[in-house]
Amino acid sequence: MNNILTIAKREVRGYFSSPVAFVFIVIFLLLSGFFTFMVASLFERGEANLIPFFAWHPWLYLFLVPAVGMRMWSEERRLGTMELLLTMPITPWQAIVGKFLASWLVVAIALVLTFPVVITVNYLGHPDNGVIFAGYIGSLLMAGAYLAITAMTSAMTRNQVVSFIVSVMLALFLILAGFPPVTNMLVSWAPPWLVESVSAFSVMTHFESIQKGVLDSRDILYFLSVIGFSLFTTGVIIRAHRAG
Amino acid sequence: MIKVRNLKKHFGPKVAVNGISFTVERGEVLGFLGPNGAGKSTSMRMITGFIPPTEGDITIGEHDMLENPIAAKRLIGYLPENAPSYADMSVHGFLSFTAELRGLTGDSLRRAVNRAVEMCFLEGVLHQSVETLSKGFRHRTCFAQSIIHDPDVLILDEPTDGLDPNQKHEIRTLIRRMGEKKAIIFSTHILEEVDAVCSRAIIIDRGTIVANGTPAELRQRSDIAGAVTLRLAEASAQAVKSRIDSVSAVDRSVIISESPVILRAFPRKNGTGDELAQALGDLALRERWHLQELHAEEGRLDEVFRSITLGDTAAKEALK
Numbered sequence: 236m237n238n239i240l241t242i243a244k245r246e247v248r249g250y251f252s253s254p255v256a257f258v259f260i261v262i263f264l265l266l267s268g269f270f271t272f273m274v275a276s277l278f279e280r281g282e283a284n285l286i287p288f289f290a291w292h293p294w295l296y297l298f299l300v301p302a303v304g305m306r307m308w309s310e311e312r313r314l315g316t317m318e319l320l321l322t323m324p325i326t327p328w329q330a331i332v333g334k335f336l337a338s339w340l341v342v343a344i345a346l347v348l349t350f351p352v353v354i355t356v357n358y359l360g361h362p363d364n365g366v367i368f369a370g371y372i373g374s375l376l377m378a379g380a381y382l383a384i385t386a387m388t389s390a391m392t393r394n395q396v397v398s399f400i401v402s403v404m405l406a407l408f409l410i411l412a413g414f415p416p417v418t419n420m421l422v423s424w425a426p427p428w429l430v431e432s433v434s435a436f437s438v439m440t441h442f443e444s445i446q447k448g449v450l451d452s453r454d455i456l457y458f459l460s461v462i463g464f465s466l467f468t469t470g471v472i473i474r475a476h477r478a479g
Numbered sequence: 480m481i482k483v484r485n486l487k488k489h490f491g492p493k494v495a496v497n498g499i500s501f502t503v504e505r506g507e508v509l510g511f512l513g514p515n516g517a518g519k520s521t522s523m524r525m526i527t528g529f530i531p532p533t534e535g536d537i538t539i540g541e542h543d544m545l546e547n548p549i550a551a552k553r554l555i556g557y558l559p560e561n562a563p564s565y566a567d568m569s570v571h572g573f574l575s576f577t578a579e580l581r582g583l584t585g586d587s588l589r590r591a592v593n594r595a596v597e598m599c600f601l602e603g604v605l606h607q608s609v610e611t612l613s614k615g616f617r618h619r620t621c622f623a624q625s626i627i628h629d630p631d632v633l634i635l636d637e638p639t640d641g642l643d644p645n646q647k648h649e650i651r652t653l654i655r656r657m658g659e660k661k662a663i664i665f666s667t668h669i670l671e672e673v674d675a676v677c678s679r680a681i682i683i684d685r686g687t688i689v690a691n692g693t694p695a696e697l698r699q700r701s702d703i704a705g706a707v708t709l710r711l712a713e714a715s716a717q718a719v720k721s722r723i724d725s726v727s728a729v730d731r732s733v734i735i736s737e738s739p740v741i742l743r744a745f746p747r748k749n750g751t752g753d754e755l756a757q758a759l760g761d762l763a764l765r766e767r768w769h770l771q772e773l774h775a776e777e778g779r780l781d782e783v784f785r786s787i788t789l790g791d792t793a794a795k796e797a798l799k
Contacts, residue, residue: 241579252567315563322527323580324552477530479490
């Protein structure tokens with residue numbers, strides 16, 4: 236546990252000593268503000284909820300989260316520090332989890348900094364703050380899932396750009412599998428069980444149901460298992476890389 | 480402290496390390512020599528637990544590296560090839576981070592960092608970020624990392640690579656001093672380092688150990704070991720050669736230079752260089768030669784290294 240914390244602390248410092256964390260946080264705040272107020276017109280809707288705010292998160296995360304996570308392991312491989320880290324008296328799991336938690340914390344900080352939106356809707360009306368809280372939990376879990384996927388792709392290569400592109404593709408797949416235009420297209424010819432199992436793979440399906448204010452254990456389990464599976468695969472990839 | 484038995488590593492069809500075995504006790508400094516690509520770094524990566532061996536056993540202290548890696552790794556300090564470190568951290572931050580991973584906290588952490596900083600002369604750059612440092616400082620920062628927990632076992636992959644002569648000297652002195660209490664393995668291309676630092680050396684070529692002994696023993700394997708070289712103020716090298724060849728202790732002699740006259744005499748099979756030198760000294764006295772220099776060759780490591788490893792390289796070239 237101590238080792239995980241030590242590694243996570245170093246990573247968080249690394250994010251903030253380079254522009255990565257600041258750029259991510261600023262761009263995330265700017266874009267989420269722009270989409271919420273300008274594109275989705277939060278004010279004109281006359282409803283006291285944050286649906287237009289959260290609806291954009293899967294798309295914002297699609298590009299921004301891989302940008303945060305792409306250096307996680309590829310940088311270690313490029314600098315050769317992986318050799319240093321993994322010859323320390325720690326298990327690879329401690330390193331994998333520590334790094335993952337650090338990047339998740341960066342996203343969480345960005346998410347917390349969106350609090351003015353919550354204040355705004357509370358000032359203008361009487362929203363259900365429980366639903367808003369659930370929305371934040373769902374958003375955080377989704378970011379975690381994307382980050383875990385990025386951790387996995389960054390372990391595959393020493394090149395950050397490759398890591399970024401592959402993780403965007405995987406994240407896009409997870410979005411599109413449950414995106415209405417895609418599922419509608421499937422509905423016309425595929426049997427219902429196939430449509431359902433494809434869309435069950437999607438972050439959209441689970442994220443949307445959490446946004447409605449229902450913290451269903453199945454949805455939470457979905458995100459946690461994406462995280463668990465991806466981090467496990469990260470470990471397998473790193474072991475395979477070391478074994479040559 | 481370090482026991483390696485029948486260590487093998489295959490990368491696909493390529494055999495990088497093919498069954499090496501050796502032990503290093505406390506108080507020994509073992510030099511790892513070999514041409515590029517001989518398997519030195521791969522061996523060190525296996526010993527430090529970074530890559531798993533295809534076959535073989537590694538024991539550090541009492542602990543098996545494969546069965547109990549955490550306990551084994553605790554005993555090791557490791558300087559990887561090219562001395563990697565986190566570019567975005569300060570020297571102090573980096574050393575504190577590695578000390579923390581080594582399980583040090585609070586006061587003992589501070590003391591360990593100060594000690595390593597002092598030993599590696601890093602005081603001046605303590606709060607500079609690693610990426611702004613020169614290569615020499617970066618190297619020493621990573622070296623400081625390897626000794627931060629005062630480990631029993633030190634594994635150093637080319638610790639003097641890229642340093643200037645003064646820094647090389649400092650690092651060698653450091654290694655020799657620490658070698659009194661630790662078991663150390665270090666790899667190098669620089670043969671003079673072996674003499675300066677090692678108590679024993681291993682030459683690796685194409686994944687196998689081709690020579691293992693003290694630097695003096697290795698030098699004995701040189702062709703010129705035991706030969707005696709003379710420099711004389713005489714007119715004819717040929718005349719001198721014919722006299723030298725008549726001495727019973729001389730197997731054969733060669734003229735190295737006509738002017739000044741320099742010759743080298745080789746001893747008979749069971750003769751030593753000292754006996755030969757005495758016999759030739761007596762000869763020079765009898766002949767009233769103007770002897771300017773006479774010395775018995777100890778043998779040269781670079782020649783041994785070349786004769787052991789070059790034959791194979793030449794064979795490889797021929798195959799192409």
